[in-house]
Amino acid sequence: xxxxxxxxxxxxxxxxxxxxxxHDVGGVVSFVGLVRDMAGGAKIGAMTLEHYPGMTEKQLAxxxxxxxxxxxxxxxxxxxxxxxxEPGDRIVLVATASSHRQAAFDACQFLIDWxxxxxxxxxxxxxxxxxxxxxxxxxxxxxxxxxxxxxxAVMAGPGRRRExxxxxxLPKRKKNKRG
Amino acid sequence: xxxxYFAWLRSRVGAAAEExxxxxxxxxxxxxxxxxxxxxxxxAEALKNLAVVRVAVNQEYVKLDHAVxxxxxxxxxxxxxxx
Numbered sequence: 044x045x046x047x048x049x050x051x052x053x054x055x056x057x058x059x060x061x062x063x064x065x066h067d068v069g070g071v072v073s074f075v076g077l078v079r080d081m082a083g084g085a086k087i088g089a090m091t092l093e094h095y096p097g098m099t100e101k102q103l104a105x106x107x108x109x110x111x112x113x114x115x116x117x118x119x120x121x122x123x124x125x126x127x128x129e130p131g132d133r134i135v136l137v138a139t140a141s142s143h144r145q146a147a148f149d150a151c152q153f154l155i156d157w158x159x160x161x162x163x164x165x166x167x168x169x170x171x172x173x174x175x176x177x178x179x180x181x182x183x184x185x186x187x188x189x190x191x192x193x194x195x196a197v198m199a200g201p202g203r204r205r206e207x208x209x210x211x212x213l214p215k216r217k218k219n220k221r222g
Numbered sequence: 223x224x225x226x227y228f229a230w231l232r233s234r235v236g237a238a239a240e241e242x243x244x245x246x247x248x249x250x251x252x253x254x255x256x257x258x259x260x261x262x263x264x265x266a267e268a269l270k271n272l273a274v275v276r277v278a279v280n281q282e283y284v285k286l287d288h289a290v291x292x293x294x295x296x297x298x299x300x301x302x303x304x305x
């Protein structure tokens with residue numbers, strides 16, 4: 044379920060609603076994004092979140108669908124606000140519910156990482172150094188990048204490894220094979 | 223076709239939306255951006271660095287070689303910063 048709204052939301056009420064009557068749910072994971080009062084050394088008085096009505100909803104729905112394709116979720120919720128917000132205000136709520144916690148944790152992290160690079164929102168910060176549009180952060184791209192599904196590794200030929208695997212740096216175990 | 227601008231692209235272009243009829247030689251997003259740059263110094267300034275410009279056609283992200291046609295809704299905006 045996705046919602047794009049100007050108004051604040053009540054986290055407790057939303058989580059209760061999300062799992063009401065769902066006795067197959069073993070755990071709920073939630074992420075709440077808040078407005079910080081500092082950004083790159085500038086003090087923020089407020090920020091205005093602009094979005095692209097229509098495409099925002101479409102993208103968020105696609106992101107939720109992708110999470111449901113990857114993990115067995117009993118329920119998922121994304122609420123994203125727009126308009127003028129002040130430090131401490133809630134911006135976004137992502138919540139996932141599943142029979143087991145791992146799917147809920149992973150899916151929640153995926154949703155917020157993916158959303159940050161795909162949902163058409165832009166932040167205009169009102170700082171003590173004037174109003175400035177927030178530029179996308181490389182860290183956000185990296186966070187989203189780790190959720191990109193890798194194709195099955197194909198050996199491109201001798202000595203050419205396409206993917207670095209976590210195990211690549213480990214010393215090889217010697218085989219004590221005799222005769 | 224309808225062109226929408228968001229965030230700092232809107233302020234630089236000086237409009238949130240405009241209805242345009244590009245020449246028939248404009249066939250894809252790249253061609254459209256090149257043509258839009260000729261409309262005003264504001265357009266040229268807004269679109270001078272395409273590394274910080276994203277485009278959606280009919281609300282789906284597309285690349286520069288994506289075809290455009292009459293009736294399309296083209297949105298031009300900076301990299302997104304939600305969440």
